[in-house]
Amino acid sequence: MRISEAQKKVDTWIKKYGVRYFNELTNTAMLMEEVGEVARIMARRYGEQSEKESDKNKDLGDEMADVMFVLICLANQTGIDLEKALKENLKKKTKRDHKRHKENKKLLKK
Numbered sequence: 001m002r003i004s005e006a007q008k009k010v011d012t013w014i015k016k017y018g019v020r021y022f023n024e025l026t027n028t029a030m031l032m033e034e035v036g037e038v039a040r041i042m043a044r045r046y047g048e049q050s051e052k053e054s055d056k057n058k059d060l061g062d063e064m065a066d067v068m069f070v071l072i073c074l075a076n077q078t079g080i081d082l083e084k085a086l087k088e089n090l091k092k093k094t095k096r097d098h099k100r101h102k103e104n105k106k107l108l109k110k
Helices: 003-018 024-045 060-078 082-097
Strands: none
Touching: 003 060, 003 082, 024 060, 060 082
16 A cells, blocks of 8 residues: 555545544644554563563554554644655655665674
């Protein structure tokens, strides 16, 4: 699915099932909550914290999709074409970092 398609699908879902978008501030807070849920899984499953029994069945992909959903809501609300924004962001990073990471001695260690 293209990002533009995802933005349309989320907009359709909101209008059909969600009644309306939560305001931008509420969605920003919700985005932080969802990112926190991803961080919790990462810290416990892949990091050094022990994983609680109640967290062992959490679906990381589902939590990441929750992050994407709210991010897409915010993009829709603020008129951002995420597909275009990501393309431009990758161009910026490529121009800025095309040598930087390859020359980073810290990244070459392993």
